[in-house]
Amino acid sequence: MDIFASFGHGLLVAMQPENLLYCFIGVFLGTFIGVLPGIGSMAPISMILPLSFYLEPTSALVMIAGVYYGAEYGGSIASILMNIPGTPSSSITCIDGYPMAREGRAGIALFTSAIASFGGGMIGMVVMAVLAPALASLALNFGPAEYFAVILLGLVAASAVSNGSPVKGVAMVVAGLMLGTVGVDITTGAERFTMGIPELRDGVNLVVVAMGLFGVGELIVSIKANASGAHQTDIDYKQFYPSRAEWKSIFNPILRGGAIGSFFGALPGTGQTVASAVAYAVEKKLSRNRGNFGKGAIEGVAVPESANNSATQTAFIPTLTLGVPGSASMALVIGALMIHGITPGPRLLVEHADLFWGLVASFLIGNVMLLVLNIPMIGLWVRLLQIPYKYMYPTIIVLICMGVYSVNNNVFDIWLTLAFGWAGYLMRLFRFEPAPLLIGFVLGPMMEEQLRRAMLLSRGDPTVFLTRPISGVLIVITIGLLAYSCVSALRARRHQRGALRSAE
Amino acid sequence: MMLPEHPFTKGNAMREFLLRLRRSEDAASPPHAWLGALGGAGLLVLSVVFIIGGIKLGVGVPRRLGTGAFPVITGIALALLSVAIILSDLRDTRDAETPDWISFAAIGASLAIFAVVSDHLGLMPAVFLAVVVASLPDPSLRLSGKLILGAIISLGCWGLFIGLLDLPFQAFKGV
Numbered sequence: 001m002d003i004f005a006s007f008g009h010g011l012l013v014a015m016q017p018e019n020l021l022y023c024f025i026g027v028f029l030g031t032f033i034g035v036l037p038g039i040g041s042m043a044p045i046s047m048i049l050p051l052s053f054y055l056e057p058t059s060a061l062v063m064i065a066g067v068y069y070g071a072e073y074g075g076s077i078a079s080i081l082m083n084i085p086g087t088p089s090s091s092i093t094c095i096d097g098y099p100m101a102r103e104g105r106a107g108i109a110l111f112t113s114a115i116a117s118f119g120g121g122m123i124g125m126v127v128m129a130v131l132a133p134a135l136a137s138l139a140l141n142f143g144p145a146e147y148f149a150v151i152l153l154g155l156v157a158a159s160a161v162s163n164g165s166p167v168k169g170v171a172m173v174v175a176g177l178m179l180g181t182v183g184v185d186i187t188t189g190a191e192r193f194t195m196g197i198p199e200l201r202d203g204v205n206l207v208v209v210a211m212g213l214f215g216v217g218e219l220i221v222s223i224k225a226n227a228s229g230a231h232q233t234d235i236d237y238k239q240f241y242p243s244r245a246e247w248k249s250i251f252n253p254i255l256r257g258g259a260i261g262s263f264f265g266a267l268p269g270t271g272q273t274v275a276s277a278v279a280y281a282v283e284k285k286l287s288r289n290r291g292n293f294g295k296g297a298i299e300g301v302a303v304p305e306s307a308n309n310s311a312t313q314t315a316f317i318p319t320l321t322l323g324v325p326g327s328a329s330m331a332l333v334i335g336a337l338m339i340h341g342i343t344p345g346p347r348l349l350v351e352h353a354d355l356f357w358g359l360v361a362s363f364l365i366g367n368v369m370l371l372v373l374n375i376p377m378i379g380l381w382v383r384l385l386q387i388p389y390k391y392m393y394p395t396i397i398v399l400i401c402m403g404v405y406s407v408n409n410n411v412f413d414i415w416l417t418l419a420f421g422w423a424g425y426l427m428r429l430f431r432f433e434p435a436p437l438l439i440g441f442v443l444g445p446m447m448e449e450q451l452r453r454a455m456l457l458s459r460g461d462p463t464v465f466l467t468r469p470i471s472g473v474l475i476v477i478t479i480g481l482l483a484y485s486c487v488s489a490l491r492a493r494r495h496q497r498g499a500l501r502s503a504e
Numbered sequence: 505m506m507l508p509e510h511p512f513t514k515g516n517a518m519r520e521f522l523l524r525l526r527r528s529e530d531a532a533s534p535p536h537a538w539l540g541a542l543g544g545a546g547l548l549v550l551s552v553v554f555i556i557g558g559i560k561l562g563v564g565v566p567r568r569l570g571t572g573a574f575p576v577i578t579g580i581a582l583a584l585l586s587v588a589i590i591l592s593d594l595r596d597t598r599d600a601e602t603p604d605w606i607s608f609a610a611i612g613a614s615l616a617i618f619a620v621v622s623d624h625l626g627l628m629p630a631v632f633l634a635v636v637v638a639s640l641p642d643p644s645l646r647l648s649g650k651l652i653l654g655a656i657i658s659l660g661c662w663g664l665f666i667g668l669l670d671l672p673f674q675a676f677k678g679v
Contacts, residue, residue, distance in 0.1 A: 165589075165592070167585055167588050167589055167592065168589055170585060171544075171547060171582060171585040171586060171589060174578050174581045174582045174585060175547060175550065175582060177574075177578045178550070178551075178554050178575060178578045178579065178582065181554075181574055181575050181578075185571045187571075188570070188571045190561060190571040192557070192561060192571060192572075192575065193554070193557055193575070216611060216615070219611060220604065220607045220608055220611050221604070223604065223607040223611075223641060223642070224604045224607060388644075390639060390642040390644060390645045391653060393638065393639075394614075394634075394635040394636075394638040394639045394653060394654075394657065395635070395657055397611060397614055397615070397634065397635075397638045398618070398631050398634055398635055398638075398657055398661060400615075401615060401618040401619075401622075401630075401631075401634060402631075402661060402665060402673075405618075405622065405673075406665075406671055406673075409672060411619045411620075411622065411623045414615055414618060414619040414622075415615075415616070415619055417615060418612055418615040418616060418619070421611065421612070421615065422608065422612055425608055426543065427543065429603055430542065430543035430593075432543055444574075448574040451569065451574070452568075452569045455566055455567060455568075455569055456567060456568065459567055460565065460566030460567030460568075461566075462566065
């Protein structure tokens with residue numbers, strides 16, 4: 001009953017007019033950016049980060065979360081209509097969504113994706129409400145060694161499991177940790193790597209890193225990708241609501257997708273894309289309609305959308321209860337909270353119960369808003385896809401400049417954003433992922449502090465990380481994960497080479 | 505990559521130039537993946553800087569880790585990883601992505617102009633010029649269109665950030 005009482009209290013918090021407003025701004029902006037192909041939820045979250053500094057922490061968190069799951073709703077629109085995923089995690093939705101649109105069933109596909117996202121979101125919210133307090137009470141016994149081990153596991157999971165080379169992913173995390181050391185050392189007060197620049201004494205600004213790597217970096221990539229112009233499918237709005245048989249056939253897939261999604265969402269490093277891919281594969285095995293998958297099966301739209309949206313909700317569980325973000329977006333959530341002086345961790349649920357339960361309840365409200373935005377107002381987003389990108393991207397670049405400038409009223413930050421933007425583009429060119437770098441950057445100072453504390457408490461004995469049971473188990477899991485991802489990457493490469501050879 | 509063909513209007517040398525530049529960029533064969541090794545080499549340099557800098561700052565003793573300890577530990581880890589990256593990228597035979605240097609330069613210039621102009625002339629001219637420069641790589645928008653877009657966005661920014669949100673920006677400086 002405790003959960004219900006807390007949830008009810010959270011609902012009161014989330015229903016405050018201010019929080020409702022920022023929730024709406026968040027989900028609206030998220031859908032808006034999600035619809036635009038090639039720009040993920042990172043760019044808008046980093047763009048509203050400076051704005052969130054002026055807000056109450058709860059409003060800020062509700063708004064950022066809204067952008068995050070709003071982008072998942074929006075992302076499927078471009079997937080269905082144009083066969084281009086609006087966000088990476090909606091790429092699975094293309095498989096059946098686009099064929100449905102070509103059959104003239106675009107309306108039904110869009111409706112299904114909205115309702116499945118809603119169902120998945122609700123499942124994810126329930127899982128979060130039940131699981132987060134349990135995990136937090138377990139984490140209350142954590143000391144510095146355990147925290148260090150948990151952060152290490154989170155970092156390795158977030159980098160090694162990502163697509164692409166695990167070595168490059170881990171290298172990016174380490175580079176992020178190093179970037180986090182720039183500025184005044186909080187323990188000794190000595191300046192580190194500031195090169196005598198006074199603006200760097202407080203460290204590199206999180207907004208600058210995020211806007212540069214994701215905002216500017218993604219924008220440069222997207223200019224060419226979007227120049228070819230959008231092709232449109234006409235939507236028959238009369239054929240928008242699924243039939244009774246279709247309703248029946250998507251009900252169970254939504255539940256299964258939501259369950260699989262909430263599991264992968266809560267694990268660090270996997271996130272929505274893996275969740276929707278696994279859920280689709282499982283559904284394809286289970287479904288009686290499996291022959292139709294890939295040719296416009298309605299279940300093939302429902303399952304990945306339910307999974308990726310439930311994963312966006314459960315991603316908050318490790319982020320808020322352990323302070324370990326599973327993805328770059330969640331790293332920004334941690335950054336936003338720390339700017340408000342709130343340290344995510346097991347005590348957050350007790351000390352900031354309003355914030356936690358307000359956020360959980362805002363998922364309900366935000367998802368209802370998204371349902372309204374995505375069903376009666378779908379025409380708005382379809383029209384948005386028709387706006388040529390040549391008008392969009394100069395606007396976005398100006399908004400990035402304004403956002404960065406507004407943080408400190410400081411031109412130096414814009415120059416730094418330029419440097420990170422170019423670096424972000426080059427990283428994509430050389431197949432380095434920028435997301436692990438940001439995660440490392442956010443967690444670096446925390447990791448260093450826990451390391452120092454643990455070493456102090458153990459009187460300089462580094463074996464403490466292995467001899468304390470919880471941290472020992474976590475370190476072993478970390479090493480296992482690292483070994484597994486290296487082996488599977490090597491195997492994939494060998495497979496690729498074999499395929500190349502046989503093609504020749 | 506497909507670009508819509510546009511009939512050239514007289515005197516629009518800029519657009520013709522851009523279209524040609526785009527085509528030659530598209531026609532060039534994609535660079536080899538060993539370019540990735542350059543990224544690895546860059547990381548190696550970075551790690552050496554951090555190791556040396558960290559040692560200078562002082563690593564302390566295990567019980568009381570010094571200011572430089574964490575940079576040295578992470579620096580050593582990155583050095584090892586970047587050697588592995590260089591080795592594996594040199595052996596990689598796949599093609600790398602085709603770079604888009606025009607957009608790369610234009611977006612960089614746009615940010616740089618915003619930084620310089622907003623500091624000296626104020627927000628409105630900075631937004632206007634940043635938009636115009638950012639839209640340069642798109643040959644499908646005429647120069648007049650770029651100017652109009654710049655004017656509309658700078659008016660919009662003025663309305664949103666100064667009029668509505670009341671942020672401490674100066675629309676014009678030193679005029």
